[in-house]
Amino acid sequence: MKDSLQKVIQSIAPLNQELAKKARHRLDYLAKPRGSLGRFEDIATQIFCIQEGQKPCVDPTRIYTVAADHGVIESGVSVSPQVITRQMVGAFLQNGGGINALTNSYNIDLKVVDAGCVGGPFEDCPFMLQRKLAQGTANLAKGPAMSEELCLKALQLGFALAEEAHADGIKTLGTGEMGVGNTTPSTALFSAFFQLDPAYLAGPGGGLDSEGIQHKVSVIREALRVNASAIESGDPLRILAALGGIELATLTGLILRAASLRMLVVVDGYISSAAYAAAWKLQPLVHDYCVLSHVSAEPGHARVVDAMDAAPLLNLGFRLGEGTGAAVAIPLLRGAVDAFNNMLSFENAGVIVAEDL
Ligand SMILES: Cc1cc2ncn([C@H]3O[C@H](COP(=O)(O)O)[C@@H](O)[C@H]3O)c2cc1C
Ligand SMILES: O=C(O)c1cccnc1
Numbered sequence: 001m002k003d004s005l006q007k008v009i010q011s012i013a014p015l016n017q018e019l020a021k022k023a024r025h026r027l028d029y030l031a032k033p034r035g036s037l038g039r040f041e042d043i044a045t046q047i048f049c050i051q052e053g054q055k056p057c058v059d060p061t062r063i064y065t066v067a068a069d070h071g072v073i074e075s076g077v078s079v080s081p082q083v084i085t086r087q088m089v090g091a092f093l094q095n096g097g098g099i100n101a102l103t104n105s106y107n108i109d110l111k112v113v114d115a116g117c118v119g120g121p122f123e124d125c126p127f128m129l130q131r132k133l134a135q136g137t138a139n140l141a142k143g144p145a146m147s148e149e150l151c152l153k154a155l156q157l158g159f160a161l162a163e164e165a166h167a168d169g170i171k172t173l174g175t176g177e178m179g180v181g182n183t184t185p186s187t188a189l190f191s192a193f194f195q196l197d198p199a200y201l202a203g204p205g206g207g208l209d210s211e212g213i214q215h216k217v218s219v220i221r222e223a224l225r226v227n228a229s230a231i232e233s234g235d236p237l238r239i240l241a242a243l244g245g246i247e248l249a250t251l252t253g254l255i256l257r258a259a260s261l262r263m264l265v266v267v268d269g270y271i272s273s274a275a276y277a278a279a280w281k282l283q284p285l286v287h288d289y290c291v292l293s294h295v296s297a298e299p300g301h302a303r304v305v306d307a308m309d310a311a312p313l314l315n316l317g318f319r320l321g322e323g324t325g326a327a328v329a330i331p332l333l334r335g336a337v338d339a340f341n342n343m344l345s346f347e348n349a350g351v352i353v354a355e356d357l
Contacts, residue, residue, distance in 0.1 A: 176323020
């Protein structure tokens with residue numbers, strides 16, 4: 001199983017800088033001052049390179065909202081009980097979650113994945129994927145959250161999801177998650193990967209008060225202590241297994257495989273960024289295939305995006321997860337490629353460039 005991870009990691013190619021020059025050249029000759037479409041120009045260039053110089057396109061798009069439970073919930077790290085994970089998946093299946101409203105609004109395909117929810121299978125539904133790998137994780141404050149084997153299985157589930165999307169002709173993938181308690185493993189991963197104090201990162205998640213946040217910090221400190229040997233190994237796979245979650249490792253696999261299949265990935269907020277951080281530690285080239293949709297209202301997010309040299313597109317005060325930020329960013333990507341593809345050049349528009357006078 002480790003071999004397939006190595007294979008995916010090695011098959012991610014750097015973007016061709018000659019193509020980036022070509023895209024910049026085109027953008028410079030469109031009927032606008034150079035660089036005046038700012039980040040849209042970067043996005044169009046990135047997509048042009050990912051798609052190897054084809055006319056860039058964003059659609060069709062899909063968001064995978066991956067659900068799983070977390071043993072650490074028994075340590076009192078969330079305002080919500082574990083059963084909310086299941087109930088929210090039930091709400092998604094009735095088209096009633098935040099992610100449903102936004103994917104419907106923006107015409108994005110949604111797939112909800114049970115990767116590790118406690119309990120039995122969910123009701124059948126055309127956009128539900130029943131891929132349960134385990135009944136949640138173990139409590140990371142007491143030992144590793146996952147065995148390396150379970151973590152590899154989750155990575156492989158992520159590979160399969162990216163492959164299925166690719167086979168369906170999807171060009172852009174978004175990440176989403178649902179798992180009560182998952183800001184705790186996310187914060188633990190960020191602390192371990194970037195040597196940051198959990199007190200500097202931990203926030204309210206689903207709604208903890210300041211006392212609750214302090215308790216969460218102490219639980220994360222304990223998780224870092226009991227999993228010190230994995231952290232000291234510096235091996236991102238061991239760290240992800242020890243401190244992560246099933247949905248997080250699935251999203252890590254999805255990001256890696258999507259990059260190797262040359263798909264653009266829109267990474268949602270704080271929690272999805274923890275999956276991205278693991279992918280980035282395993283293969284820094286994923287940076288070139290990903291866009292971070294927004295900076296989460298979870299206060300640690302701005303701090304870790306700095307550590308990853310990433311620049312989220314939006315700041316909307318979102319702190320929901322589920323893929324909602326990714327959904328909101330997708331129309332912006334469409335606008336960026338439409339400007340690239342559809343604007344006239346100075347010459348075709350009959351506009352005289354100052355330097356030609
Ligand atoms: C009703 C409800 C819907 C959600 N949808 C996403 N999350 C978000 O909050 C959870 C993480 O926060 P914490 O670590 O504090 O539990 C995750 O499930 C995340 O997706 C929700 C949380 C709740 C309560
Ligand atoms: O930004 C997120 O992903 C987030 C933050 C808090 C709670 N749930 C999700």
